[in-house]
Amino acid sequence: MTPEEVMTKYEKYINPAATRLFRFMGLSSVEGSGEGWTVTDTEGNRFIDCLGGYGMFALGHRHPKVVEAVEKQLHSMPMSGKVLFNEPMAELAERLAAVTPGGLQYSFFCNSGAEAVEGCLKMARLATHRTEIVATENAFHGKTFGALTATGRDLYRDPFKPLVPGFLHVPFGDIHALEKVVTDKTAAVIVEPIQGEGGIIVPPDGYLKQVEELCHGKGALFIADEVQTGIGRTGRWFGCDHDGARPDLMAVSKALGGGIMPVGAFIGTEQAWAGFIEAPFVHTSTFGGGEMACAAGVATLQVIEEENLLRQSAENGAYFKAGLEKIAVEFPDVIREVRGRGMMMGLELTREGAGGMLMALMIARHVLVAYTLNNPKVIRIEPPLIMPRDVIDKVLAILYDAVKQVDDVVDEL
Numbered sequence: 001m002t003p004e005e006v007m008t009k010y011e012k013y014i015n016p017a018a019t020r021l022f023r024f025m026g027l028s029s030v031e032g033s034g035e036g037w038t039v040t041d042t043e044g045n046r047f048i049d050c051l052g053g054y055g056m057f058a059l060g061h062r063h064p065k066v067v068e069a070v071e072k073q074l075h076s077m078p079m080s081g082k083v084l085f086n087e088p089m090a091e092l093a094e095r096l097a098a099v100t101p102g103g104l105q106y107s108f109f110c111n112s113g114a115e116a117v118e119g120c121l122k123m124a125r126l127a128t129h130r131t132e133i134v135a136t137e138n139a140f141h142g143k144t145f146g147a148l149t150a151t152g153r154d155l156y157r158d159p160f161k162p163l164v165p166g167f168l169h170v171p172f173g174d175i176h177a178l179e180k181v182v183t184d185k186t187a188a189v190i191v192e193p194i195q196g197e198g199g200i201i202v203p204p205d206g207y208l209k210q211v212e213e214l215c216h217g218k219g220a221l222f223i224a225d226e227v228q229t230g231i232g233r234t235g236r237w238f239g240c241d242h243d244g245a246r247p248d249l250m251a252v253s254k255a256l257g258g259g260i261m262p263v264g265a266f267i268g269t270e271q272a273w274a275g276f277i278e279a280p281f282v283h284t285s286t287f288g289g290g291e292m293a294c295a296a297g298v299a300t301l302q303v304i305e306e307e308n309l310l311r312q313s314a315e316n317g318a319y320f321k322a323g324l325e326k327i328a329v330e331f332p333d334v335i336r337e338v339r340g341r342g343m344m345m346g347l348e349l350t351r352e353g354a355g356g357m358l359m360a361l362m363i364a365r366h367v368l369v370a371y372t373l374n375n376p377k378v379i380r381i382e383p384p385l386i387m388p389r390d391v392i393d394k395v396l397a398i399l400y401d402a403v404k405q406v407d408d409v410v411d412e413l
C-alpha cells in the first residue's frame with residue numbers, strides 16, 4: 001500500500017478530521033520499522049525519535065532483550081488463562097515492589113495508563129471508605145471516566161459530563177491550595193510528579209513530600225500518577241524519588257512494556273490494598289497481566305539496571321537540556337522557557353502557532369517531536385533513554401535551524 005492509500009483509508013474508516021490535521025502538519029509517512037532511537041517509514045526515510053511514543057520507548061525501539069523475552073513467551077504461554085498461576089506476573093510484581101518507593105508492595109496488572117489510574121482511584125475509595133478525590137488543574141490522567149474526571153482540562157471533560165461525582169481540582173504545585181480542601185472526607189489526592197501533557201511542569205522541590213504528609217495527616221491516600229514520569233524517564237526510577245516521597249498508590253504504564261507490549265500496573269501499600277485483599281475479585285481484567293506483557297516488563301526493568309539507564313537518563317538529559325537552554329537564550333522571541341528533568345523535557349514557546357510550526361519543521365527535517373496534549377505551546381522532547389550524545393548533538397543542530405526559521409516569522413504567528 002502507498003502512504004496515500006493508507007491515509008485514504010484513515011480518512012474513510014478511522015477519522016477524517018484527524019487525518020486532515022496530520023496532512024496539514026506535513027505528516028504523510030507510514031511507520032515501517034523501528035530500531036534504537038530511529039523509525040524508518042515505508043518509503044525508507046529515517047527519523048530520529050525524540051517523542052518516544054509519549055514516553056513509551058524508554059529503551060528505544062525493539063530492544064533485543066525485550067524482543068527475546070517476549071518471543072520466548074509467545075511460543076510457550078503468551079496470555080494468561082487466569083486459573084493457574086503465572087510466573088512472569090509474580091516476578092514482575094516482586095521487581096516492582098523492589099524498585100518503587102518503600103512501602104509499595106502489591107501490584108495489579110492492566111493494559112494502559114488510564115486503566116492504572118482507574119485502579120488507583122477505586123482502591124482509594126475501597127481502602128478509606130471515603131469518596132472525595134482531589135486532583136490538580138491542568139493534570140492529565142487519561143480519558144476513561146474516572147481518569148477523565150481527575151484530568152484537569154475542560155476541553156476533554158465537557159463533552160462527556162456528567163462525570164464521576166466527588167472530584168475537585170486545585171492548582172498544581174501549591175501545597176496551601178491543597179491544605180484548604182483535603183479533609184476527613186478525602187479518599188485520595190492524585191498528582192503527577194511532573195505534569196506531562198500539561199506542559200512538562202515541574203513542581204517546587206519538596207511538594208510531593210508535602211502532599212504525602214498532608215494526606216497522611218488527614219487519613220487520605222497519596223496517589224502518584226507515574227504513567228509518564230516512571231521507569232527511568234526523569235533520571236530516577238520514579239518522579240517521586242526526587243523528593244523522597246512515598247505514595248500509597250502508584251500508577252505506571254507506558255515504558256513498563258519496553259515499547260513492545262502494552263502494560264499498565266497499579267501498585268499499593270498493604271493499607272491501600274486492605275479492601276482488595278478482603279474482596280480480591282472486585283477489580284479484574286481479562287487481558288491484564290498476561291505472560292507476554294509481564295515478561296516484557298521484567299526484561300525492561302532488567303535492561304534499565306544492566307545498561308545503567310537511570311544514570312544515562314539523568315546525565316544525558318541534563319546535557320540535552322543545557323543545549324536547549326542555549327538555543328532558548330539566542331531566540332527569546334520564540335522560546336519562553338525550557339523545563340524538565342532527565343529525559344523528560346519541554347520547550348515552552350511564546351505563541352501557540354509556533355508549536356505547530358516548529359513541530360512540522362522538525363518532522364520535515366526527520367526528527368519526531370510533538371506538542372503536549374493540554375498545552376500546544378509546549379513542544380515535548382522525550383527521547384529513548386539510550387540516545388547517545390552524538391545523536392543529541394545532531395538533534396540540537398536541527399532544532400537550532402528550525403527555531404531560527406520560526407524566529408523569522410514569529411510575529412505573524
Ligand code: PLP
Pocket residue numbers: 054112113114115117140141142143192196197225226227228229253254
Ligand atoms: N497518566 C499520565 C500521567 C499520562 O501521561 C497518560 C498518558 O499520556 C495517562 C495517564 C493515560 O495513559 P494511556 O494513554 O495509556 O491511557
